[in-house]
Amino acid sequence: xxxxxxxxxxxxxxxxxxxxxxxxxxxxxxxxxxxxxxxxxxxxxxxxxxxxxxxxxxxxxxxxxxxxxxxxxxxxxxxxxxxxxxxxxxxxxxxxxxxxxxxxxxxxxxxxxxxxxxxxxxxxxxxxxxxxxxxxxxxxxxxxxxxxxxxxxxxxxxxxxxxxxxxxxxxxxxxxxxxxxxxxxxxxxxxxxxxxxxxxxxxxxxxxxxxxxxxxxxxxxxxxxxxxxxxxxxxxxxxxxxxxxxxxxxxxxxxxxxxxxxxxxxxxxxxxxxxxxxxxxxxxxxxxxxxxxxxxxxxxxxxxxxxxxxxxxxxxxxxxxxxxxxxxxxxxxxxxxxxxxxxxxxxxxxxxxxxxxxxxxxxxxxxxxxxxxxxxxxxxxxxxxxxxxxxxxxxxxxxxxxxxxxxxxxxxxxxxxxxxxxxxxxxxxxx
RNA sequence: CGGGGUGUAGCGCAGUCCGGUUAGCGCGUCUGUUUUGGGAGCAGAAUGUCGGAGGUUCGAAUCCUUCCACCCCGACCA
Numbered sequence: 134x135x136x137x138x139x140x141x142x143x144x145x146x147x148x149x150x151x152x153x154x155x156x157x158x159x160x161x162x163x164x165x166x167x168x169x170x171x172x173x174x175x176x177x178x179x180x181x182x183x184x185x186x187x188x189x190x191x192x193x194x195x196x197x198x199x200x201x202x203x204x205x206x207x208x209x210x211x212x213x214x215x216x217x218x219x220x221x222x223x224x225x226x227x228x229x230x231x232x233x234x235x236x237x238x239x240x241x242x243x244x245x246x247x248x249x250x251x252x253x254x255x256x257x258x259x260x261x262x263x264x265x266x267x268x269x270x271x272x273x274x275x276x277x278x279x280x281x282x283x284x285x286x287x288x289x290x291x292x293x294x295x296x297x298x299x300x301x302x303x304x305x306x307x308x309x310x311x312x313x314x315x316x317x318x319x320x321x322x323x324x325x326x327x328x329x330x331x332x333x334x335x336x337x338x339x340x341x342x343x344x345x346x347x348x349x350x351x352x353x354x355x356x357x358x359x360x361x362x363x364x365x366x367x368x369x370x371x372x373x374x375x376x377x378x379x380x381x382x383x384x385x386x387x388x389x390x391x392x393x394x395x396x397x398x399x400x401x402x403x404x405x406x407x408x409x410x411x412x413x414x415x416x417x418x419x420x421x422x423x424x425x426x427x428x429x430x431x432x433x434x435x436x437x438x439x440x441x442x443x444x445x446x447x448x449x450x451x452x453x454x455x456x457x458x459x460x461x462x463x464x465x466x467x468x469x470x471x472x473x474x475x476x477x478x479x480x481x482x483x484x485x486x487x488x489x490x491x492x493x494x495x496x497x498x499x500x501x502x503x504x505x506x507x508x509x510x511x512x513x514x515x516x517x518x519x520x521x522x523x524x525x526x527x528x529x530x531x532x533x534x535x536x537x538x539x540x541x542x543x544x545x546x547x548x549x550x551x552x553x554x555x556x557x558x559x560x561x562x563x564x
Numbered sequence: 565c566g567g568g569g570u571g572u573a574g575c576g577c578a579g580u581c582c583g584g585u586u587a588g589c590g591c592g593u594c595u596g597u598u599u600u601g602g603g604a605g606c607a608g609a610a611u612g613u614c615g616g617a618g619g620u621u622c623g624a625a626u627c628c629u630u631c632c633a634c635c636c637c638g639a640c641c642a
Contacts, residue, residue: 145591145603146576150635161575170634218642225641242642276565276640284641351641405642435642472600507602514602525601535601 134464135486135498140177143512153349155446156281158455162516164442164463171278171286178516179442181463183289186321186441187268189460190291193317197309199264199293204246206270210236212245216414225273239272244411244433247294251429252417258298261419261429262306266293268438280349282443283399289438296429298421300408303430307339307406310434311373314343314402315366321441322458323448326356326398328377330405339406339432342379344398347447353380354398357391399444406432449540455517456540464497465561467518471506471525482524485534485550492554494561514539520557 140163147157150167159165164179175183191201210228213219219226227239240246247265255263268291278286293310297303311327318325323345330340344354356377363372376391378384379398411417412428421427437444449456457463466489470482482498489496497518499509506525513521521537527546528534534553536545547553 142574144575149570149576152636167634222642223640244642273641277636277638279636400641403642433642474600505602505604506600507604510602512603523601527601 134496135500137500137502139497142176143515151281153280153283153447154450155283155349155443158446158450158515159281159443162454164516165282167281171275171284173282173285173287178463182442182445182457182461183439185461185463186445187289187291187438189320190317190436190438191268193313193320194266194291194293197264197313199266201267202250202265203267204240204243204250204269206240206272208238208240208243208246210238212249212415213238216245216248216411218245225275227272227274240269241271241273242290242433242435243267243269243292244294244431245415247433248411248415248417248431251294251296252412252415255296255417256419258419258421258427262295262297262302264293264295264306264310266291266434280443282439283447284351285439288440291436291438293434295432295434296412297431298419298427298429300430303406303408303432304339307404307432308369308373310404310432311341312366312369314404314434314436315369315372317436318343318345318401319364319366321445321461323401323445324361325401326354326360326377327372328354328356328379328398329382330379330403331382341373341404342400343402343404343436344379345401345444345448346396347399347444348397349447350397350399352398352400353395354378355380355383355388355393355395358394399440399447400437401441401444402434402436404432404434406430450517453511454515457517457519459519459561459563462519463516464518465495465520466497466557467513467516467521468496468498469509469513469521469523470498470500471509471523472502473526473529475526475529478524478526478528481528485522485524485553488550488554489557492558494554494557520560522553 142163144161147161151157151160159179162178163176165173165175168174194201210219226241229237231237268289270287271290272287275284275286278284295303295306297306315325325343325345327341327343330342344352354377357375360372360375360377376388376393408430409428411431418426418428445461446455449458459465468482468486468489470479486496486498499513517539519539521539523535523537532548534547536547536553
């Protein structure tokens with residue numbers, strides 16, 4: 134993509150309305166534009182990241198045999214009357230009427246609708262277990278939206294719903310998703326900390342929040358530091374056994390004798406087992422092997438997709454701007470053409486641009502004229518593309534092309550295009 | 565919802581206390597020109613319902629009333 138043809142607007146100064154790094158940077162770098170409190174337009178760069186995050190989630194779910202559907206944003210109040218949540222859900226639920234006076238709502242979550250779909254189609258134990266997920270915009274009319282996309286009112290969420298025939302099987306499903314979540318967050322370059330959360334009336338160790346460490350997080354965590362050393366998601370049972378809670382669940386008596394770390398965290402995922410709560414209230418029964426009908430055991434599992442974009446920035450940035458992990462970067466490579474008297478510079482940059490695209494490297498080409506070199510450097514640092522290829526007078530004089538690694542600041546010179554392409558392909562495929 | 569704050573050009577701000585000609589500055593934008601390895605120089609130019617509505621006054625960005633929007637702290641957070 135050539136910047137001259139793109140929708141690329143950065144600003145030198147961060148907007149005064151933003152407080153935390155991710156919010157400031159997203160506005161300054163033109164990733165999002167605020168529409169009203171807690172509601173944002175996703176501009177091209179932000180949207181690319183959002184889609185990459187969503188696709189990693191989609192990919193891992195597919196690997197686990199979790200089926201994707203897409204439920205609507207608008208729901209009928211009738212379903213919520215069935216589950217008795219229409220009254221118990223507070224003002225966070227955005228309610229309105231259609232032209233016929235029918236009570237509607239903008240979905241804050243989809244347990245009811247999912248159970249409704251399930252009961253329409255699934256009639257026998259032979260079809261279970263089933264796990265279904267979707268990625269859709271939600272609306273929760275938060276008392277106080279804040280921190281940009283981290284606590285928006287409208288937000289993109291991935292939510293999965295599982296149906297099992299027994300508690301034991303539901304438990305296995307829960308563990309499978311627990312493990313998958315660790316893998317998903319690690320693929321984005323993050324270190325997730327699963328903490329115990331309120332598990333409702335059912336009890337047991339069956340609700341976890343997945344937190345990302347960041348000073349600007351809204352939760353305070355107490356956790357066994359060992360958790361950070363477990364890098365393989367296959368060791369998830371060890372992770373599950375280690376002590377980790379948010380401050381509201383922190384109990385000094387339980388924590389006695391343990392060496393705990395305390396940090397702020399951002400909740401990016403939440404998994405929950407709730408048994409037959411919705412299948413019973415909404416009469417979603419299947420016929421069992423013995424001929425008797427039974428209520429399937431459910432769990433639901435959510436990841437804040439739009440929140441993750443902010444959370445990743447909180448985890449990876451410096452005073453110059455964002456530093457994207459490769460799997461979620463808006464572009465793999467920034468190609469910076471510096472001003473030069475030599476026509477060769479532009480000709481070579483154009484040529485390299487084609488070569489990069491032919492090698493399936495997603496490149497943003499800063500071909501802007503009348504923009505100073507310093508502005509180009511600063512813009513590319515700001516938007517945090519992992520690798521910058523800089524072509525200027527060094528090329529004109531001795532055919533040297535420089536690569537700057539955004540994360541480390543390391544600079545590497547290349548004297549052949551082949552060596553450069555080889556280096557980039559190998560670096561980009563490490564993840 | 566309680567507390568605090570802000571609204572003046574696309575962005576960042578001054579001016580408001582103490583009312584007084586055509587409302588300023590920096591960045592950005594446009595034209596020309598010279599530059600170009602870390603947010604360029606020079607010359608010129610455009611851009612405003614001063615958040616909205618009422619009111620006081622000869623006169624309101626400035627004072628009064630009221631409404632709205634946004635931000636921060638808290639409470640809230642299937």
